[in-house]
Amino acid sequence: MPQTLSVCIIGGGIGGLSTAIAMQQAGFNVSLYERVGAIKEVGAGISLWPNAVKVLYKLGFKTTLDAIASIGDGGIRASDGRWLAHSHSATIEKMCGAPLVVLHRAELLDMLYKAVDPQVIHLNAECTGFEQTADGVTVRFRDGSTAQADVVIGADGIRSAVRTQMFGTQTPCYSGYTAWRGVAPVKIDAAGFEMFGRGQRFGVASLSQGRTYWFATKNAPAGESDSSAGRKADVLALFKGWADPVERLIQATEEPAILRNDIVDLPPLTQWSMGRVTLIGDAAHAMTPNMGQGACQAIEDALSITTCLQQQSDPVTALQTYQAQRIARTTAIVNRSLLIGQIGQVSNPILVTLRNLLLRITPESATLRQLAPVITYEVPTV
């Protein structure tokens, strides 16, 4: 009888957990190692496009997602509240076979975490490197312990230790803008929208339980600190005078819960797999969040790599096939996300007027046609 394939996943974020679930369901012998002492996510919302929702449905999460995620119409508005473009959830769902949903990150992670056999999760286990031979891989951890597996998957995020050993240090590229995120205990009338200003954007999305996720961006030098007035006062000052509910949402969010990140991505790699070791999620293809596709692509990776390992008995060939299936798609999305961010962040008044005009005259059908290659996805089957 052939031996069950053993797979060691490094990192317990959305990508690592999704992969553990898909691989458990495929009957592989999975172990997951997470650097920190608890599997957790930041206090913010996350949008999942139909391409990822279809994968999560296939993994058995439809009922849970229906309970914890929100769906609704959205679009783009100017900072004074005028609508520039609409998007209808029913149209997206009809086109893609699943809805675009928004949910709290902690609830998404909790859903994934609960679906992984607790015995295979090892916390406080920071991977520091690996050695591979033709027969297997030995992973090393900070505390001096090791683990053996047939295949190792680096799901360890944008500063991946696994990737660094494979391809050297890749420095994240700063996009030129910073972002704040928060969740306010406020219910708003719309499902969600993004507002475009000059070098600034503000986005909102309704979450379950009467909460609203918001994010704000502005062009800024890399590593800029909060002013002495504090983070909340800074965001309020920046978005003063924007149409409701912008100031209301910032006001209602507790200052310590407001997150701030400079927006970065990684220059796309041309190779992810080396022998029995490969990468998924941000470790492989960290992107700016302008298309809301970073986690979605990690979720796609999870099922893709699992089906490749199911279909091919030689793990080295399977990891090459996985790379070939995924790399062009994710590279295109990394590049497109960057471009969309540049358009969203324009600050020249003439370019702002032109952009907003273009948004107003572009029909929803044309926008969806452009998005179709990203958000429609044929879920792989064995």
Ligand SMILES: Cc1cc2nc3c(=O)[nH]c(=O)nc-3n(C[C@H](O)[C@H](O)[C@H](O)COP(=O)(O)OP(=O)(O)OC[C@H]3O[C@@H](n4cnc5c(N)ncnc54)[C@H](O)[C@@H]3O)c2cc1C
């Ligand atoms: C502002 C912002 C908004 C976003 N919005 C969206 C959105 O709406 N939709 C969307 O799809 N995506 C969005 N994204 C992108 C999304 O958050 C990421 O793409 C996604 O979380 C990546 O998941 P991951 O599992 O690959 O990596 P991570 O979430 O980074 O997880 C990596 C895990 O590995 C662990 N780890 C790291 N190093 C080691 C090690 N050496 N050993 C063991 N464990 C290790 C870490 O502790 C962590 O738990 C957004 C990103 C940002 C910054």
